[in-house]
Amino acid sequence: MQQNRWKQRPAHSTWGDFGPDDQLGRLNLLTADKVRQGVAEVKTGKTFCLSLPLDLPGGTAMNPRRPPPRLSATRRGEHPNMTYPLSRDNDKLSDIICDDTVTLALQYSTQWDSLAHMGQWFDIEGNGQPEMVFYNGYRAGIDIVGETDFRSGCGCSQGSHLGAKALGIENMASHGIQGRAVMVDIKKHFGIERFAFGFKQLQQIIAEDNLDIRPGDLLCFRTGMDEAIYQMAGTPDMQYLGDYFAGLDGSDPALRQWVKDSGVVALIADNPAVEILPARPMNEDFYPSHPLHDLCLFRLGVYLGELWHLSALADWLSEHRRSAFLLTAPPLRLPGAVGSPATPIATV
Secondary structure (H helix, E strand, C coil): CCCCCCCCCCCCCCCCCCCCCCCCHHHHHCCHHHHHHHHHCCCCCCEEECECCCCCCCCCCCCCCCCCCEEEECEECCEECEEEEHHHCCCCCCCEEECEEEECCCCCCCEEECCCCCCEEECCCCCCCCEEECHHHCEECCCEECCEECHHHCCEECCCCCEECCCCHHHHHHHCCEEEEEEEEHHHHHCCECCEECHHHHHHHHHHHCCCCCCCCEEEEECCHHHHHHHHCCCCCHHHHHHECCEECCCCHHHHHHHHHHCCCEEEECCCCCECCCCCCCCCCCCCCCHHHHHHHHHHCCEEEECECCHHHHHHHHHCCCCEEEEECCECCCCCCCEEEECCEEEC
8 A cells, every 4th residue: 555655635635535545536436326326317218328429520620639530450361351251261151251440549539538637737745846646646657657758847758658557547447437417408508608617507507407416426517519519420610619618617616616515426528628628727827727627637536528429318308307317438448548438328
């Protein structure tokens, strides 16, 4: 057991609350009882697929560092192993084989962020020397290792990409992601106007829809952007997507306090970052570009789900005057990955 990973923890954090070596964060609150609460929300057995097709949004306009998936056949010697007749090898065999592979940016479409996705400079030793660290004090270059070491500003090569030796997405997968979820339907109440959704607007929806949000819940925010992305059919209009649709105000102190106090396990949205970007700076000195990512991934161990396909479910819930449902949403169990595609299923 590592007792000395950090000497001081960030404000509004859960570091150490679940143990000195914890790699799950608020996922510790997604207990067997929370699974039973989710199952109790199933009334009809109807299911909704909450993932966009994996080739959406399309192209690289939304994020130039994340190319769309590229499918190709595996190889059978010098031949592609796609519609391959085994009779070529043995004329007594009737099988036709198809087998393929994919080159995939793990956070291209509907996705989960792991706790290793985003860290911060923070003085964990209390000696006035900030370090590059992640949730619960896990360190860049030691626990999360890329091929280049950016500590101390050197940009030095340190060999091959090792990925997340701690906090990787496999921890989320092995724990299991199934439990009670609640829909916050921003589009129903505010339309598709672009604005920074803060605590005031959240409280309005909670009151008007009589939302019951409990510790250990998974919280979904529908803005309507998923519908627009789907209709754009692989050619996203970034001007339009940037002019419309809400995002959470990660710089709103009251919203940040609510996320801390609520005990929710994950914040999930149909937009590409959950929060609105660019964000208002937290101060005038040294601040995170993604303040909600800072709060959730770095401080609280709250997971973020992005680019989910929530609108059909949200409309059904509204029509039936409901807001809670069973959510099943495992990521890939891929050791060392910092994010993962997801194909979530809601059961109502």
